[in-house]
Amino acid sequence: MTKTFTYDDVVRYLYAETTEKENSQLVEAMALNVDLMNFYLDSLEIMDQMSKIIHVPSEKSISRILKYSAKESSKLKALPC
Known part of the structure; x- marks a missing residue:
């Protein structure tokens, strides 16, 4: 019996x-x-192209993360040991 393969099988x-x-x-x-x-x-070509995608966060996102980190860090320093 010959198996029929689908695109899902290829993936x-x-x-x-x-x-x-x-x-x-x-x-x-x-x-x-x-x-x-x-x-x-x-699909091979798409996978290759996807591996080359570089995600760069916006300056606004970086700023928000740094502000949040500084705020949380100062909270930790204020806690009694």
Whole structure:
């Protein structure tokens, strides 16, 4: 019996959530199914692009965090030991 693979299976494969048996079957299925292979290649590219995203907080966020930290730090210093 041949297993039918879905895009969800390809995503599981990309995130190493498949068994060795599933891996070999999925690789074979992608070799025979152009849509699955294209989805796999597109997903690889997206994963690569996402890993390059740099998140930079705004100056306003940084300022708020620093103010909160200073306020909480002064509260701790005021507590009796």
